[in-house]
Amino acid sequence: MQKTIIIAVAIVLGVALAVTVGKVGQVKTVTVAEVGTNPQFxxxxxxxxxxxxxxxxxxxxxxxxMDTKESQCKNGCEKIYIPVKYPAAPPKVGDEIDATGKFAKYSQGYMFIAEKLKVVKHAKVGS
Structure with missing residues (x-):
């Protein structure tokens, strides 16, 4: 009985370790809407x-x-904009992008400092 418990605990720990190791190096993806006005979090x-x-x-x-969903908004739009310092040539207005980096605090507020910027697709921006 005790041997069965030890084996079960070892299996559970092994699975937990495998899940944890699998997540190492992964970067969390968030939208502009999720960040909103709280980049400090x-x-x-x-x-x-x-x-x-x-x-x-x-x-x-x-x-x-701006948020991908908000880019399609025509009236009553919240339109939160996050300033992004990018490492290369700018994308075109309307391009949907993934920017990987960190938020930095300045006296005027927060800015996202992108280490990498990738254009995912071109999105039609609403007026």
Whole structure:
């Protein structure tokens, strides 16, 4: 009986370890809507998904990222924009992107610093 319990516990621990090891190195993916106005709750490296809404007039290395669902909104839209500092040429307005990086706090607020930016597809932005 005791041997059966030890084997069962070993199997459970082995499965838990396998699940944990399988998640190591994975980056959590979140949307602009999930981040909302609370970027301080998202620490560490994440992948932020959204639609490129425009380029900052003050810094051409910063784009505005809006939620994919909100990009289709025509009236009564919340339109939260997250500033994203990107590492390469900017995507086109309307491109759905995955940006992997971290939030950084500045005196004016938070900015997402992308280490990697990938265009997933082009989305038609609503007016």
């Amino acid at each position: 998202f620490t560490g490296t994440i992948t932020l998904t959204g639609v490129m809404a425009g380029i900052s007039p003050y810094d051409k290395g910063v784009i505005g990222l």
